[in-house]
Amino acid sequence: MRLTQKEIDMILDKIKKKYDEYASKYGKEFFSYKSFKDRYYQYLKSRSDIEIFLYAEIQALEDRVKEIEEKREKRKKQEEIKKYFDNIENKILDKIKNYPELEDVSDRVRYEIRKLAGAIKVIYPILEEYFYFIKREFQDEYRRSINVFKDFVLKPFSGRFSEYLRNVSNPFFQDNKYLEKMEQDIIKDWGIAINNIYSIFKDSKIDNEEVKEFLKILEKIIEDFRLTVFNQRLKI
Numbered sequence: 206m207r208l209t210q211k212e213i214d215m216i217l218d219k220i221k222k223k224y225d226e227y228a229s230k231y232g233k234e235f236f237s238y239k240s241f242k243d244r245y246y247q248y249l250k251s252r253s254d255i256e257i258f259l260y261a262e263i264q265a266l267e268d269r270v271k272e273i274e275e276k277r278e279k280r281k282k283q284e285e286i287k288k289y290f291d292n293i294e295n296k297i298l299d300k301i302k303n304y305p306e307l308e309d310v311s312d313r314v315r316y317e318i319r320k321l322a323g324a325i326k327v328i329y330p331i332l333e334e335y336f337y338f339i340k341r342e343f344q345d346e347y348r349r350s351i352n353v354f355k356d357f358v359l360k361p362f363s364g365r366f367s368e369y370l371r372n373v374s375n376p377f378f379q380d381n382k383y384l385e386k387m388e389q390d391i392i393k394d395w396g397i398a399i400n401n402i403y404s405i406f407k408d409s410k411i412d413n414e415e416v417k418e419f420l421k422i423l424e425k426i427i428e429d430f431r432l433t434v435f436n437q438r439l440k441i
Contacts, residue, residue, distance in 0.1 A: 207254075207256065208255065208259075213255060213259070216259050216263075217245075217259075220241065220262065220263065221238055223263075223266055224236050224238035224241060225238070227266070227269075231270070231273050235273065236266075236269070241262065244258075245258070245262075285434045288434075300429040301320045301430060304320045304321075304324045304429070305320075306320055306322075306323040307323045307357060308323075310370060311373055311374040313373045314369075314370065314373055315388045317430065318388060318391060318392065320430075321392065321395060324426055325354050325357075325399070325426075326358050328419075328422065328426075329351070329358045331419060332402065335406075335416060335419065336348070338406075338409065338411045338413060338416055339406070339409050339411075340408070340409040340410075343405045343408060343409060346401065347401075347402065350398045350402050350405070351398070351402065353395065354398065365387065365394075368387070369384070369387045369388070369391060372384055393435055396430070396432040396434070396435030397435045399423065399426065399427060402423065403420065403427060406419075406420055406423070407420070
């Protein structure tokens with residue numbers, strides 16, 4: 206059914222208001238109503254179905270908003286992560302001093318990595334044991350999340366963690382920026398995995414007192430190491 210001229214005018218008015226709103230919020234360089242009008246008049250000359258054009262323009266408008274919002278959210282998360290690493294020395298060292306440390310690694314390994322790895326290694330057998338409590342729909346994601354820790358909970362150490370240990374233990378390796386990047390990536394990977402695991406437990410709605418107590422332990426680790434910044438529920 207074709208739109209009447211009155212309906213077309215109403216849609217055009219709605220589109221104009223959206224352009225004004227989004228231009229004000231995100232910038233005129235992203236939302237130019239003039240460009241839309243030029244496309245509209247050009248389309249009229251083609252004598253094609255205006256309904257198709259209007260639908261496509263509205264969809265493109267909303268897609269652009271979604272893309273900008275996603276970029277903003279990503280930038281915000283990156284800023285939060287940067288802030289985490291900028292402030293980590295002053296914010297968490299006192300809270301994590303009583304956590305166990307990963308053994309048999311160089312003292313040059315970043316302190317919070319030794320502590321976080323030590324804590325994860327202690328709870329890892331429980332994570333394995335509680336696999337069968339997880340709802341079937343989340344089991345693959347859960348398994349991928351705990352597999353992130355296999356680089357250091359099983360010997361010989363492997364993956365990125367093994368490469369990090371080789372570099373940090375080598376007195377001739379002087380690329381400190383590279384080491385720092387590796388440390389940040391390791392903590393980020395572990396932080397995302399722990400948050401994913403915690404969320405999966407929550408989503409599985411497990412009615413078991415032992416599991417509920419274990420969730421409190423996970424929550425404390427996330428809080429003490431300030432890992433909430435990595436609460437992204439990413440697919441691993």
